[in-house]
Amino acid sequence: MNEPEFVRVLASIILASSPLIIAVCGETLTERAGVVNLSLDGTMLMAAMTGFVIALETDSVWFGFLAGAIIGMIFAAIVAFGSITLGKSAVAVGFVLTLLGDDLSAFLGQNYTRIPGPTVKHVGIPILENIPIIGPIFFDQDIVVYFAYILVAFSWWYLNRTQPGLRLRSSGERPDAAFARGISVNRLRYLYTIVGGSLVGIAGAAYSLDVKIGWSDGHTRGLGWIALAIVIFGGWSPIRGALGAILFGATKALATILQRTFPEVSVVAFNAIPWLLMIAVLVLVGSDITERLIMLAPQKMQPALRRWLRISPPMALGTTFVEK
Amino acid sequence: MNTKRIASALWPIVPILGALLFTSGLLLLFDASPLEAFQSMFKGSFGDQSKTLSVLAFWIPLTLCSLGLLITFTAGLWNIGVEGQIILGSIGASWIALKVHAPNAFLQITLELIVAMAAGALWAALSAILKTRGKVHEIFSGLALNNLAIILTNYLISGPWQPPEGGTFRGTTPFPDAALLPRFAESRFSPLSLVFLIIALVIVFVALRGTFWGLKLKALGKNPFSAFLLGVSSEKEVILAMMFCGALAGLGGAVRVLSWFDSLRQSISGGIGFLALLVVMLANYRLIWVPFIAFFFSAVLNGSITLQLRTQLHSSLGGILTGLLVLFVLLFGDPKALGLRRKKEEQNE
Numbered sequence: 078m079n080e081p082e083f084v085r086v087l088a089s090i091i092l093a094s095s096p097l098i099i100a101v102c103g104e105t106l107t108e109r110a111g112v113v114n115l116s117l118d119g120t121m122l123m124a125a126m127t128g129f130v131i132a133l134e135t136d137s138v139w140f141g142f143l144a145g146a147i148i149g150m151i152f153a154a155i156v157a158f159g160s161i162t163l164g165k166s167a168v169a170v171g172f173v174l175t176l177l178g179d180d181l182s183a184f185l186g187q188n189y190t191r192i193p194g195p196t197v198k199h200v201g202i203p204i205l206e207n208i209p210i211i212g213p214i215f216f217d218q219d220i221v222v223y224f225a226y227i228l229v230a231f232s233w234w235y236l237n238r239t240q241p242g243l244r245l246r247s248s249g250e251r252p253d254a255a256f257a258r259g260i261s262v263n264r265l266r267y268l269y270t271i272v273g274g275s276l277v278g279i280a281g282a283a284y285s286l287d288v289k290i291g292w293s294d295g296h297t298r299g300l301g302w303i304a305l306a307i308v309i310f311g312g313w314s315p316i317r318g319a320l321g322a323i324l325f326g327a328t329k330a331l332a333t334i335l336q337r338t339f340p341e342v343s344v345v346a347f348n349a350i351p352w353l354l355m356i357a358v359l360v361l362v363g364s365d366i367t368e369r370l371i372m373l374a375p376q377k378m379q380p381a382l383r384r385w386l387r388i389s390p391p392m393a394l395g396t397t398f399v400e401k
Numbered sequence: 402m403n404t405k406r407i408a409s410a411l412w413p414i415v416p417i418l419g420a421l422l423f424t425s426g427l428l429l430l431f432d433a434s435p436l437e438a439f440q441s442m443f444k445g446s447f448g449d450q451s452k453t454l455s456v457l458a459f460w461i462p463l464t465l466c467s468l469g470l471l472i473t474f475t476a477g478l479w480n481i482g483v484e485g486q487i488i489l490g491s492i493g494a495s496w497i498a499l500k501v502h503a504p505n506a507f508l509q510i511t512l513e514l515i516v517a518m519a520a521g522a523l524w525a526a527l528s529a530i531l532k533t534r535g536k537v538h539e540i541f542s543g544l545a546l547n548n549l550a551i552i553l554t555n556y557l558i559s560g561p562w563q564p565p566e567g568g569t570f571r572g573t574t575p576f577p578d579a580a581l582l583p584r585f586a587e588s589r590f591s592p593l594s595l596v597f598l599i600i601a602l603v604i605v606f607v608a609l610r611g612t613f614w615g616l617k618l619k620a621l622g623k624n625p626f627s628a629f630l631l632g633v634s635s636e637k638e639v640i641l642a643m644m645f646c647g648a649l650a651g652l653g654g655a656v657r658v659l660s661w662f663d664s665l666r667q668s669i670s671g672g673i674g675f676l677a678l679l680v681v682m683l684a685n686y687r688l689i690w691v692p693f694i695a696f697f698f699s700a701v702l703n704g705s706i707t708l709q710l711r712t713q714l715h716s717s718l719g720g721i722l723t724g725l726l727v728l729f730v731l732l733f734g735d736p737k738a739l740g741l742r743r744k745k746e747e748q749n750e
Contacts, residue, residue, distance in 0.1 A: 158732070159731070159732050169731060170728070176720065176724050180717040180718075181717075181724075183715055184717045184721055187715040306541050309541075345556040345559065346556070349548075349552045352545040352548045352552075353545075355545045356537065359535070359541055360535035360536075364535050
């Protein structure tokens with residue numbers, strides 16, 4: 078592989094990962110506030126379909142993204158209403174919405190399958206795009222990609238360096254303590270579930286308008302689940318989540334290259350890679366294998382490694398909180 | 402007081418009406434008359450004998466999986482991997498049907514069913530062990546294993562089990578008649594599978610009501626920590642519950658290949674596993690409702706396939722109707738819970 082091709086592949090990995098990064102950021106915010114929105118797969122399908130249809134009818138991708146965000150907010154609001162207000166299992170509500178979103182998107186989008194539509198424009202960032210190698214990979218991209226960069230940086234800063242971010246985290250870690258200090262936990266949980274949902278919706282629209290252009294039945298099926306797994310792999314941190322999404326994109330690209338190199342191996346074997354990777358990665362972060370590996374490292378590096386590799390879910394994740 | 406009681410008795414109709422109204426709205430959006438659509442769905446499921454038999458034939462694996470899920474739900478497990486367990490059951494049964502020729506049909510079918518149940522149970526055990534040993538939530542392992550099962554099917558169909566006339570993604574060559582379940586009047590329904598279903602129903606009923614194992618599962622589902630303190634080995638029960646469900650799903654998968662189809666196909670499960678999860682949720686995790694709800698779902702889904710053939714409307718309408726029904730019942734099914742919550746909030750303010 079010569080260098081320009083190497084650069085081209087890396088640039089395509091960044092583009093292909095960006096919707097996933099956006100979805101992972103959204104779900105990370107939701108889960109850090111203590112709510113599990115399991116409806117991602119259905120939400121993204123509905124948002125991809127709606128985003129495409131609206132963009133086509135209004136001839137504006139921006140309205141498409143707006144529609145996707147609104148769909149994401151509606152789905153998230155149902156999850157929030159069911160789990161926070163009614164005290165039902167968020168997993169149950171989210172799972173039903175996943176299936177419902179899949180079927181609804183197939184039904185509502187049935188007259189819009191496999192037709193061309195508007196797409197997001199390609200914009201290089203002046204000056205930065207001229208940096209050799211790094212420029213073409215990171216800064217000669219689509220707007221969706223730049224949005225993903227900004228979102229990751231902003232989410233990290235917001236979560237870890239601001240007052241509202243602290244309140245967000247406290248309602249996901251120790252809701253009773255947060256409530257005692259005057260934070261209306263459930264109102265915050267509503268807010269961040271809906272904010273997270275809007276980002277998931279934008280991610281769905283980013284597929285049909287940019288990364289996997291158009292609409293067909295089950296257009297983004299499976300990617301919502303991948304995003305949910307990456308949130309765990311990312312240890313509920315936007316930056317690690319983004320790295321996880323890029324790693325996933327890279328593995329897919331690698332599979333395509335391997336497939337070209339070894340045409341005699343069945344195509345279906347390569348399709349298995351993302352799912353095997355999903356299991357492997359979740360075992361790695363969940364079990365004590367990681368801890369044992371850390372113990373092998375030099376003593377000085379261990380605390381830093383532990384901070385980077387270990388995961389701990391928000392303590393009150395998925396629990397309902399009754400304000401008293 | 403009396404009116405209140407009547408209102409709460411009639412309340413379950415409200416979410417059902419809501420689902421019907423929403424679906425009607427969707428149909429109107431596509432310039433279709435809801436009344437005609439529902440009528441043709443009904444005709445599509447009960448219009449003549451062969452259609453009714455199709456509903457029955459679809460109902461059997463759906464109920465088998467739902468029964469298995471009752472066990473896993475009781476143990477507090479979200480066995481989304483049930484879809485993959487059906488597929489592995491289909492693959493197991495197909496393997497015997499294609500490669501083994503037993504001296505008589507009885508042995509042949511028995512062997513097929515045993516291998517199908519074992520395959521489903523082992524696939525479920527993978528999920529269980531990933532949960533107990535790898536700390537991977539069963540939702541994620543199940544989902545990955547579902548997709549791997551689909552990929553395995555595609556590999557088998559396009560590779561080693563590809564029919565001699567060439568590599569289409571359609572399916573394997575049809576199995577010999579002796580390998581198939583005896584079917585009723587050239588339909589897809591096999592009375593023998595109804596017998597399996599009744600046996601499974603009795604076993605699940607007894608397991609949940611009358612055995613110590615059922616009690617342990619309930620303890621585990623209600624409160625894993627105190628169950629552990631009481632000496633319930635969560636690992637053993639999790640693995641057993643998952644394998645039990647996997648075996649029933651595998652049996653369902655065998656029924657799919659040996660009576661609904663006559664070969665291993667690309668989308669062999671037809672989403673039955675996910676549908677079964679909805680059935681059990683709508684049944685509020687109670688055995689008594691499961692067969693009836695599964696029958697209703699089977700009718701709706703078969704009807705919507707006919708609807709698509711007649712009116713070109715996408716067959717996902719059936720899935721929308723069932724999904725909405727479960728969502729509305731889940732959210733608004735219990736009027737007391739709605740009222741109580743509201744009162745509590747008022748007191749807070």
